[in-house]
Amino acid sequence: MKTLSSGRKRLFRNAITYGIVIAAFVILQVLNAGGLLSPSLQGQLVPICAYVTMAIALNLVVGISGELSLGHAGFMSVGAFSGVVVSLSLQQAIPSGPVRLAVAMLVGAVCAGIAGFIVGVPVLRLRGDYLAIVTLAFGEIIKNIINILYVGIDGNGLHFSTQNEAALALGEGGKAILKGPMGVTTNVKLSSFTAGFILVLIALTVVLNLINSRSGRAIMALRDNRIAAESVGIGATKYKLLAFVTSAVLAGAAGALYAMNYSSIAAKKFDFNTSILILVFVVLGGLGNIRGSIIAAALLYVLPEMLRDFYDFRMLIYAIVLILVMLLTNSPFFQDLRGQFQSKLRDRAVAKADAKGGSGHE
Amino acid sequence: MSLLNNLINGISLGSVYAIIALGYTMVYGIAKMLNFAHGDIIMVGAYVCFFATGQFGLPPIAGVLLAMVVCTILGMVIERLAYKPLRQAPSLAVLITAIGVSYFLQNSALLLWKSDPKVFTSVVPGGALTLGSVNITYVALVTVLSCVVIMLVLSFFTGHTKLGKAMRACSEDKAAAQLMGIDVNRTISMTFAIGSALAAVAGVLLCSTYPTLMPTTGSLPGIKAFTAAVFGGIGSIPGAMLGGILLGIIEIFAKAFNTNISDAVVFAVLIVVLLVKPSGLLGKTVREKV
């Protein structure tokens, strides 16, 4: 029996992932067109795409780069609000909805990327729990800053203030876009499921291509053994920052997509709980397992909706399910199974080498 | 004078954070895990005291003691059911489980006691001590004193009692401690018990100062106390105290400057300190063996 080389196997696995995403999109679009989707599920199509992208982005940092980030909702937030500001500012200049959405997402991605760089440079010098707490701190800082920010537009361009709407001193015909704690209340909804699907595909392509490249190998090497990676000439800061900023860029685009789905949105939507929610998706889907992130994010996001009948109990059930899954996948029983599987792999590797006439290793 | 009043309020709030941070740091030191549910145990303690003194009309002291008992049991049960099976698991798995427990507690409270804010009756009689232009409320006084007493008792305990030394041994090297005949399971249980009892005290004192009580009340103070523990050096008991008090002072002064960004300022200070001294104020840098 011809065994596939590891490169071929990888391509096959990735093809399946793309296949799942494309199939899901096609099926949902067909159901939607046929009016077979419940209104609540219809409304969730765009948010699912946003959260799936967020999960892919966070997995790049937590699973591939091995750094725990507890403030990723902050990058989503930066992307969301910069995207909305740009979209509302360019309403006359770019009348086409989809184009304006694309521009908003692009701007959101770039702004979040810059934020990712500013946060990443100091943060990635720390290790483990300290890094985690600083990302949490940055997430809260970002939320706080956006909460006190006022942004308005008039004939002269954008105006910013941290006091109140009046301080924007808008000229005639100007309007306030971002109003401090109230957030944005006059947004024009532009997001579509198609746009979300395209974003997921882009995120998937970027991350999978990154992983299977020289830079991806470097990032994973640093994760697995930082000292060894440095000993073969791989600079830690450079590659960890690369993963972090790429992740922030994708998160920003996701945030813009998400925000453009609602007529009003406030900073407190992107808080610590959101960061933790996405982290849960990533961990349950499997660290480093991009396909797992996609499936987990999609399923777990709609789960509370599906448990709607148990309305009051649904978050409780969610919590219990989470605890049980964690206990189960880390229980000694499960570890035994995994151990048996790994020694089978080991025996197979050695047998293959021996069969090819190796000279008696071990 | 406003400056002094702010300082006192800061020390008072900081004392609450310090008590909470002690729980975090003790559990981290021995079990190497961040107990995210710690903040929610604070909330449970506050609710228990609220109902004890409100509905059942018990005297405040009984309310506090009852809260401590309930939280101690709750903490030990959680440890036994959710954390003990994961002792050998990667730390991320334990973290997620702790998050699950946190969600569980918050949503149980939501179901049991509804989301409408309760007005907590302080366990310390109202009124204040007036020294010249400075006003020190009795609540603030009791809070700070409690923190100091707890710190002293805990320091004595870990330094001079058998269980305390067992705790220190376990946090250094569990396997070696076990070989010396220390019951590691019991020691860890006891650590959680103490931490949870402290959380109950913190919850009661927190709500005596800031009387609004909701299922989410423990969450933000929990995060802040956690950052205080890291700030002071995670695993260090004096560090937790120092981190907590400093954080409280910074927060109150930041609030006086501008209420809306006080949180951002607090977190910004944390970031600056960690960049300058990555292991926290009183933490120890551990060299990795190559």
Place this chain on the structure above:
Amino acid sequence: MNKPGREPTRLVPVPSPNIIPERDVDKTPILEAQHLGIDFGGLTAVDEFNMAIGRTEIAGLIGPNGAGKTTVFNLLTKVYQPTRGTILLDGIDTAGKSTVQVNRMGIARTFQNIRLFSNLSVEDNVKIGLHNHIKYGTLQGVLRLPGYWKEERIAHERALELLSIFDMQDLAGAKAGSLPYGAQRRLEIVRALATNPSLLLLDEPAAGMNPSETAELMENIVKIRDTFQIAVLLIEHDMSLVMGICEGICVLNFGHIIAKGTPDEIQNNPEVIKAYLGSGKGE
């Protein structure tokens, strides 16, 4: 004692308290450590470490446990910055350089406790060693431009070529962490070689190997030196290996050099014997 059929090397002194093989005398020593030392707080772990290694020399660093041998490796590869002394790599001072930088300058190592990228495949481990020699950037990789495909193919072929030194090319797809212990050690050597070093540091390469594997390893190390024309410095406790292939040996005890010389000289050196076996009194 196993000696591959070669003539014993004649060592000659150079104008320094160091010795290198005669054949390498007209070229700069690949490594020269001068008065190298490091203190950890109050503890002096290594002191007055002077050594030169010829460009194609196989040198050995031996000594009882805790003598400071791995510390010397850590100093040479800048995992620790020296408290005093100079390290010249190919004549260039490495003061202030980081681990990454000295690797680029030509020094690669293996570790006492294996440090592989256990979740990645054997081939990927080697490709990571090839990292700085694969010529395409991140963007080219993500966009899958022609440069990516060409360089990845070259890297794949080079990785298999390097693995064939130890006949491991068929294990290329296996997960590094699933390999038997000896194979993991050999993979670390291949990974270090992939960085194209001028000096290869091997930390106890024969640990956990049986005699026939050790003999094979010895042949392979000499083969590596002959093929790539590089220098090798190895730490080892297995004396058959050390005496078998090392040309110059440096003996360390309590952080100080107690002897330097050829295998014959070292074996008969009373200080060395005392360090390893004690002074013979009592038991």
